[in-house]
Amino acid sequence: MQDLANSAIETAKKRGASYADVRVMDIRHRDISTKNGEVGTLAESESLGIGIRVIASGAWGFASTDRLTREGVQACAAEAVEIAKASALAKRENVALAPEKTYVDTWQNPFLKDPFRIPVEQQIDLLLAADKEMRRVKGITVAEGTMAFRRIDQLFVSSAGSSIHQIKMQSGAGIFATSFAGTEIQKRSYPSSFGGQHMLQGYELVESFDLVGNAGRIAEECVALHSAVQCPEKQGTIILGSSQLGLQIHESIGHPIELDRVLGMEANFAGMSFLTTEKLRKLKYGSDIVNVVADARLEHGPGLGTFAYDDEGVAAQCTPIITNGLFTGYLTSRETASAIGEKRSGGTVRCESWNRLPMIRMTNISINPGTWKYDDLIADTDDAILMETNRSWSIDDKRYHFQFSTEIGWEIKGGKKGRMIKNPSYSGITTEVWNSFDAICSRDHWTLWGTPNCGKGQPQQTMGTGHGAAPARFRNIKIGVAFAK
Amino acid sequence: MSKDKPLSINDLERIAERVLKLSDAQETEVDIGATTDALTRFANNTIHQNVAEEILGISIRTVVDGRTARSTTNKTDDDSLRRAIATAVSLARNQPKNPDFLPMLKKQKYEKVARFFAATAKTTPQDRARAVTRVCKMADKRKQTAAGIFSSGESRSVLANSRGLFARYEQTRSEFSVTILESHSSGWAKENSPDIRKIDPEALAESASEKAAKSREPREIPAGRYTTILPPSAVLDLVGFLFYDFAGTAVHDKRSCFTGRMGKKILGDNITLWDDAYHPLQSGPAYDGEGTPRQKVLLVDKGVPKNLVYARATAKKMKAKPTGHGFSLPNDYGEAPMNLVIAGGDKSIAEMVRTTERGILVTRLWYIREVDPYEKILTGMTRDGTFLIENGCVAGGVRNFRFNESIIEMLSNVEMLGPAVRAAGEESFEMVVPAMKVRNFHFSEVTKF
Numbered sequence: 001m002q003d004l005a006n007s008a009i010e011t012a013k014k015r016g017a018s019y020a021d022v023r024v025m026d027i028r029h030r031d032i033s034t035k036n037g038e039v040g041t042l043a044e045s046e047s048l049g050i051g052i053r054v055i056a057s058g059a060w061g062f063a064s065t066d067r068l069t070r071e072g073v074q075a076c077a078a079e080a081v082e083i084a085k086a087s088a089l090a091k092r093e094n095v096a097l098a099p100e101k102t103y104v105d106t107w108q109n110p111f112l113k114d115p116f117r118i119p120v121e122q123q124i125d126l127l128l129a130a131d132k133e134m135r136r137v138k139g140i141t142v143a144e145g146t147m148a149f150r151r152i153d154q155l156f157v158s159s160a161g162s163s164i165h166q167i168k169m170q171s172g173a174g175i176f177a178t179s180f181a182g183t184e185i186q187k188r189s190y191p192s193s194f195g196g197q198h199m200l201q202g203y204e205l206v207e208s209f210d211l212v213g214n215a216g217r218i219a220e221e222c223v224a225l226h227s228a229v230q231c232p233e234k235q236g237t238i239i240l241g242s243s244q245l246g247l248q249i250h251e252s253i254g255h256p257i258e259l260d261r262v263l264g265m266e267a268n269f270a271g272m273s274f275l276t277t278e279k280l281r282k283l284k285y286g287s288d289i290v291n292v293v294a295d296a297r298l299e300h301g302p303g304l305g306t307f308a309y310d311d312e313g314v315a316a317q318c319t320p321i322i323t324n325g326l327f328t329g330y331l332t333s334r335e336t337a338s339a340i341g342e343k344r345s346g347g348t349v350r351c352e353s354w355n356r357l358p359m360i361r362m363t364n365i366s367i368n369p370g371t372w373k374y375d376d377l378i379a380d381t382d383d384a385i386l387m388e389t390n391r392s393w394s395i396d397d398k399r400y401h402f403q404f405s406t407e408i409g410w411e412i413k414g415g416k417k418g419r420m421i422k423n424p425s426y427s428g429i430t431t432e433v434w435n436s437f438d439a440i441c442s443r444d445h446w447t448l449w450g451t452p453n454c455g456k457g458q459p460q461q462t463m464g465t466g467h468g469a470a471p472a473r474f475r476n477i478k479i480g481v482a483f484a485k
Numbered sequence: 486m487s488k489d490k491p492l493s494i495n496d497l498e499r500i501a502e503r504v505l506k507l508s509d510a511q512e513t514e515v516d517i518g519a520t521t522d523a524l525t526r527f528a529n530n531t532i533h534q535n536v537a538e539e540i541l542g543i544s545i546r547t548v549v550d551g552r553t554a555r556s557t558t559n560k561t562d563d564d565s566l567r568r569a570i571a572t573a574v575s576l577a578r579n580q581p582k583n584p585d586f587l588p589m590l591k592k593q594k595y596e597k598v599a600r601f602f603a604a605t606a607k608t609t610p611q612d613r614a615r616a617v618t619r620v621c622k623m624a625d626k627r628k629q630t631a632a633g634i635f636s637s638g639e640s641r642s643v644l645a646n647s648r649g650l651f652a653r654y655e656q657t658r659s660e661f662s663v664t665i666l667e668s669h670s671s672g673w674a675k676e677n678s679p680d681i682r683k684i685d686p687e688a689l690a691e692s693a694s695e696k697a698a699k700s701r702e703p704r705e706i707p708a709g710r711y712t713t714i715l716p717p718s719a720v721l722d723l724v725g726f727l728f729y730d731f732a733g734t735a736v737h738d739k740r741s742c743f744t745g746r747m748g749k750k751i752l753g754d755n756i757t758l759w760d761d762a763y764h765p766l767q768s769g770p771a772y773d774g775e776g777t778p779r780q781k782v783l784l785v786d787k788g789v790p791k792n793l794v795y796a797r798a799t800a801k802k803m804k805a806k807p808t809g810h811g812f813s814l815p816n817d818y819g820e821a822p823m824n825l826v827i828a829g830g831d832k833s834i835a836e837m838v839r840t841t842e843r844g845i846l847v848t849r850l851w852y853i854r855e856v857d858p859y860e861k862i863l864t865g866m867t868r869d870g871t872f873l874i875e876n877g878c879v880a881g882g883v884r885n886f887r888f889n890e891s892i893i894e895m896l897s898n899v900e901m902l903g904p905a906v907r908a909a910g911e912e913s914f915e916m917v918v919p920a921m922k923v924r925n926f927h928f929s930e931v932t933k934f
Contacts, residue, residue, distance in 0.1 A: 033817050036738075039580045040817030044572050045544075045557035062536040066559045079537055086610035087525070087532040090618040121579040128581070141739045144817065180739035185858045265528045267632035268664040268673075269911070271851070271868075274933070355538040392854040396866040396885060401932035403864050403887060405856055425856070427887070427930060458526055458634045458662075459536075481929050482856045482864060482889050 004073045005157035008052050011077035013159060017054035017084070019097070020077070021158040023311060024050045024068075025354035030116060030149040034127040036135065036142060042120070049354035052080045058094030059087035064355040097334040098345050100314050102161040107308035109298065111169045111202030115149035118203045123147055126211060127175070133215035134177045139223035142178040143215075146195060147171075147206060148452070154311075162313040170304065170464065172198025172452060173206045177219040179226065186225040186422065188218035188407055192243045193390050198450035198464060200302040221408060221420075228420040231409060233480035237381060238426055239473045241388035242441075244406055245367070246449035246467035252430040253285075253292055254365040254465065256399035257321055257329070258456075259336040270456050271397025274430070275327065277340055283327040286434030289370060292322040294331055296347060296363035301448040303466020305363035307350075312358055314347035321365065325435070333360050352461035359457050364448065366468025370440035374471055377439055379415040385479060386410045386417065387424045392482075395430075403427040405482050425482035433474060441470040491606075492519040492541065494653050497643040500543060500561055505647055507563065508570045510547035510577075512589045514646040516774075516813060518542045522638030522658075525613040530621040530631050535610060546814060547573040551586040553815050587797050592649040595771045595778050596763060601639070605657035605681040608637040616661075620690040624665055629694055633663035637681055644776050654770035660909065661686045664869055665693040669934065670703060670882055672696025673849045673869035675718065677909045679768055696848055696870035700882025705931055706873060708886060712844035712900070713926035714837045714874070717908035717918050719850045723892055724758075724827065725913020726855060726863055731760070731784050732810075733799040734819030742861045742893065743790045752788040752896040755830070759783045760794060760810070760822030766907040766917045767824045774813035782808050784822065788897070796820040829919035830902030837901050837922040839877045845886070845928070846872040846879060853912045861892045865912075866932065886928035898924045 001024045012020035026048045033040040049066035050073055061084025065076040115123075127145035134143035150170040157163050174196015178187045191197040191209055199205050240248060256273040260266055275283070286292075293300075296307055296316035308316055312334055319329040330340075331348040351358040378386075387406040395402035409424030410417050448468045455462055497517045504515040519541050526534035544557040547570065554576030558569040613635040624631035637659040644652040660677035661684050672693035676684050715723070727742070735741035762769055762779040771779055775797060782792050795803065796811025799819045810820040838846060848870035856862040867885045874880065903920035 035817045038583060040815060042553075042576050042580060042815055043555040043557065044576060046569075047542075047557075047559050049540075049559065059532065060534060062534070064536075064538045066539065066541055083523075083535045083537060083610045086614040087535040089611070089614040090527060090530075090532040090621050092529070092531040119579060120576055124580050178738075178740055180744060180859070183859055185740055263529070264630065264632060264666070265533055267528055267630075267666060267671075268526075268634060268662055355540055357534055357536050392856050392864065394852040394854045394864045394866065394887070396887075396932045396934075397851055397868050398932075398934060400934070401866070401887060401930065403889075403930075423857070429933065458534075459522070459524055459538075459636075478930075482862070484889070484929060 001155050002163065004050065004068060005155060007070055008050060008073045008077040009157060009159050011074040012052060012054045012081055015078050015081035017056045017081050019055040019159055020052065021156065021312060022050055022052045023351065023354055024155040026153040027353060028151045032123055032127065033144065033146045034131050035144045037128065037131055039124055047353065050076065051351065051354045052077050053357065054080045054084050055095050056081045056084035057088035059084050059091045060095055061087060062357045095335060096338045098337040098342060100334060100345060103309060103313065103315065104163045106165045108167040109169060109200045109302060109306065113203035115171050115203040116151065130175045130211040130215040133212055134175065134219040137216060137219035137223055139179050139181060140177050140219050141180045144176040147173040156309065156311065156313050158313050164309045164313060166308055168200060168307065169202055170198060171201050171203055171205045172196055172450060173209060173211065175211050175215055177222040179222045181226045184226055186222050188222040189389055190214045190218045192449060193407065195452055198304055198452045199448065200304060200306050224420055225408060225422045228422040231385065231421050231424040231480045233484050235476060236479055237384035237473060237475050238477050238479065239381065239384050239386045239412065239471060242445065242447050242469045242471050243449050244387055244390050245469035245472050247390045247393055249365055249367055249467050249469060250451055250465060251393055251395045252399060252402055253321065254362040257331050258360045259330040259332045260360045262330065263336060263339060269458050274398045274400050279327055281326065281328055284325055284435065285322045285327040285431060286325045287437045288325045289440065290322050290325050290434055290437055291368040292365065294319045294321050294346065294348065294363050294365050300364050301468065303364040303448045304450040304452060304464030305466040310347045310349045311351050312349045314345045317347045319346045331360050331362065336360065350463055352463055356461050361463045362454065362465040364466030364468060367440065369443045369446040369470045372439050372441045374441050374445050377441055377471065377473060378412060378417055381412045381473065382414060384412040385421060385424055386412055400429050402430065403482060423483050425480055427478050427481045433477060436475045436477065438473055438475055440472040446470040491521050491639060494641050494643065494655060497641055501643050501645040504545055504566055505645065507567055508547065510549060510574050512548035512647050514546040514589055516544040516644045518640060518642040520638060520640040522636065523610060524634055524636035525610065525617055526634050527617045527621060528632040530625050532614060532617055545569050545573050547577050549574055549577040551582045552577045552580050555815065585798055585802060587801065589646045589648045590650050590776050593776055593778055595652060598763060598771050600679045600768050601655040602657045602680040605637050605659050605679065606639045608681055616686045620663060620686055623690055627694060629697055630666040631663060631690065635686060636660045650776045652772045652776050656768060659684055661689055663690045663693045665690065665697040667697050667701060670697050670700040671869045675909045677915060699879065700870045700872060703882035703884050705884045708928045708930050710925040710927050712841050712922065712924050714834060714844065714846045715921045715923060716834065716847065717906050717920050718910040719847050720918045720921050721908040721916050722850045722853055722910035722912040723863060724918060726853065727892060728825060729821050731793055732819050732821045733793045733795040733803050733805060736793055737799065737803055740858060742859050747790050750788050751893055752785060753899050754787050755899055755902060756785055756788050756896045757828040758785040759826055760824050761826045762824040764824065764826050764917055768915065769824060773809045773811045775811050777807050777809040777811060779809035782822065794820050794822050823914065826917040827905060827919060829905030832901040832903055834903060834920050838874055838879060841874045842876060844874040846874055851911065856889060862889055863892060864889045884934060885932045887930040888927055889929045890927045895923050895926065900924055
């Protein structure tokens, strides 16, 4: 593959490219799902191809192909240059890239058990065992389970001299119980909703979940929700479970800090950001205890945003995003870092597959844990609603106003967890809500959650992102608007 | 490269024949798709991304003793195809037997649909760049900023199986979407069509530019229930959330909002909705994921949900007839109508505005998510040009709202309908839908811009 990549670079240069980089990616998937005691999806796929990005006449061009012959790759490189020259028709200024060293390296994330070597029968049996436990509970109308595994073998080569080979192994699983009664559909998920929990790990991650051991619990909670108290409409304190805080970070910190959004590059689809460049190192984003980083390094954990190099050959880094409440950093690419005068890209550029243009994506956007023990946080709270496991999420196109709802809630009264609450929801303005953040649990309660389905770009790309979070408390929040009449 | 030599239907047929020949599984199905796509993306009045891709997917499903599984590759050599077949067989073998399993379909007859236009297939990066340049120059001249995409492409597919079924389909696609920005306002317009000649980028940019200019300095008005005029793109994005509720499987699983409501009058008299793959403004093949011919299905008749759609296995389970709406097997979801058409009326948006004393005119909806799956409450935001209507006139731009609205209620409160058109939104696939004037639409909060 190195020869084909080199051939693409040489062709692009000969055709007039001042810069070129290529990604040869070999991607393998295994997807399994079960529903009500039967196997649903059972599929494997593989996809191998090359994506070639060039700068010619001062503008970008990109083309991709799965015809991995010398002729196919050279034609693809020539088309990328032709497209760049067409882009130059509407050029205002030449593309400039922040400098980056060149690297020749090989990297693979550590894992214990290759999920593709685990017999599929064993994986199905595990999902069906959890399915059976869920359906033991009277009132469950749909029991579902999923597993998804992904192996990405990729080679990055650039005209500057980098040649980086990385292999990433990703695993994930989840179970879901649904109950219909009267005029209500309720759902509970474990370990997380919308596909479960995913990390850059092997099958050992799935084994660590104890899906069967948790199946009965979530099924019982699901049925109990029908007779739970409706979430009140009021202003008050909320405690978010760690996966919901992970999503709160994703939507109200992770997306607004993408510098391509800030600079208007996503204005037509994903939208822009309220975090305009004059706010850098000036805006009080959150309360003093809010400390958020964008960390792609393995030492942060095996998250979906972990790698050694991004997809434009920049080494993984940790960028302070919010420091003691102050907004201190964006997610940047080589092009956008250069546009705002930063010395170096933050290394956050990734692409979904070989046929997609690399773009700024969240790495692991995580909040630092605090010192609270979970039980102490509950005991310290006089009146609140504890909300767990995301059910719906929506935020405006500048990432100011959001509304989230969760699958389940509980009343906290006088420091004790009380009645179950159904249909919990809360809403607010991003900076107002983060400034009302007043407690977060310790490292013991911190989880690096994986969001496998983040969409961005045109053509749209789906990417996995990581979010480290622990249960946390917010004061004076608008509660219950989603169901208000 | 692919632009000069895309894989032809004949090429795909030859690959399909090879797969069927190489496989010794009890039954084999092969679904091959070849797509070439190109997209020119612009922002800040310049092209900042310009991409092209060609994708080939060879998806093979095998059957072993009433069990089935799928394996997909983009490699065409015999060894890779043999490996994909072996993977599908191995996956199928290692699972419990499905008692409801049906044998593959035999040869079928399909109605012809013509959705391939040479003008679209021949579009070059230069053609798209020239159109985008004109739009960017127009925005520049007006001290506005343009962002958007102009894309074009073609796709071909072949579905064949070892019991003699053979189906083929070719289609082109093109799309132009534009956002025009001012410092405190924006406007948006979007269209797509299999025939690029039907798309007028400059006219769309003109419309978006006018909305941006007219919504300058938006004022904040309180959230509440307003008479609201939704253009076809907004109707599409909302009604799109109903599509899976019409699946037989969704009702069987009791997770459709029509569970217990079939045959009951739950929507307004003026709401009639069907699925029709053969409608001249629709796109897509005349067959479903298993090769069953698509049927036109009346889903809602004058406010009454009448029929659902069914894949073969769902139909058997629910004692109904297959309608040709099944997804590729194996899957959990069964089926869904993919070619929704809502009966329109004869009112223009101008007439809707003229007859509104106080209300809201929407341009675009955004980030719509389901809050309550049975009452079908959706939340989301307005975006890119939200206007206050006073005394029958557009009185200026307002800050964007969050809504929490039940679609069931919304479709019971429709006062006027525009003509049904092919609409393009962001949250759903394309449909043929009208603009709607809706009373008591629930805007629950206001954002900062």
